[in-house]
Amino acid sequence: MKRPIIAGNWKMNNNKEATKKLITELAPLVKDAECEVVVCVPFTSIETARKAARGTNIQLGAQNVHWAEKGAFTGEISADMLVELKVKYVLTGHSERRQYFGETDQTVNMRTKAALNAGMKVIMCVGELLSEREEKKTAEVVTRQTVEGLKDITKQELKRIV
Numbered sequence: 001m002k003r004p005i006i007a008g009n010w011k012m013n014n015n016k017e018a019t020k021k022l023i024t025e026l027a028p029l030v031k032d033a034e035c036e037v038v039v040c041v042p043f044t045s046i047e048t049a050r051k052a053a054r055g056t057n058i059q060l061g062a063q064n065v066h067w068a069e070k071g072a073f074t075g076e077i078s079a080d081m082l083v084e085l086k087v088k089y090v091l092t093g094h095s096e097r098r099q100y101f102g103e104t105d106q107t108v109n110m111r112t113k114a115a116l117n118a119g120m121k122v123i124m125c126v127g128e129l130l131s132e133r134e135e136k137k138t139a140e141v142v143t144r145q146t147v148e149g150l151k152d153i154t155k156q157e158l159k160r161i162v
Helices: 016-030 043-053 079-084 095-101 105-117 130-134 138-149
Strands: 005-009 036-041 058-062 089-092 121-124
Touching (some): 016 058, 036 089, 043 058, 079 105, 105 121
Parallel strands (some): 036 058, 058 089, 089 121
16 A cells, blocks of 8 residues: 655745745654655755755655656756756646646646656646536546546556556
8 A cells, every 4th residue: 555645736836945944844743744745846946945854754846847858848847857856756737737838638648757757756636627527527537637647657657656
């Protein structure tokens, strides 16, 4: 059985100073947690978060990853860049990425594979829009997102996906 995980996605909040303060305050509260504790911070706070979490049981996560190793993808970050920063977890397929930035089931799959190939753990997000919920399409949407997001993922790789 997988160890339970609690992850906080900081979205577009907290500068470096606030990141350090929040992790410093969080660390004693979760030091005896019986679950994996992950903070998914903005890219600009990754290094600060890594340093603040050093010596604690708090794991570092990123909010997105690109499927390419490198290239002309302005504003994106590769899995190798995240690994170099000691990031262990990454979110893929977050509802906001899908809704506002055109993320598709296929690009979620590509991002997930890139992170797995780099040795990271993935928190693959699935979920319906309010309109889809109101139309009673939740199961259909979540099933499709899950199946497509996990396309061509091996059983071994699946062990690193939440």
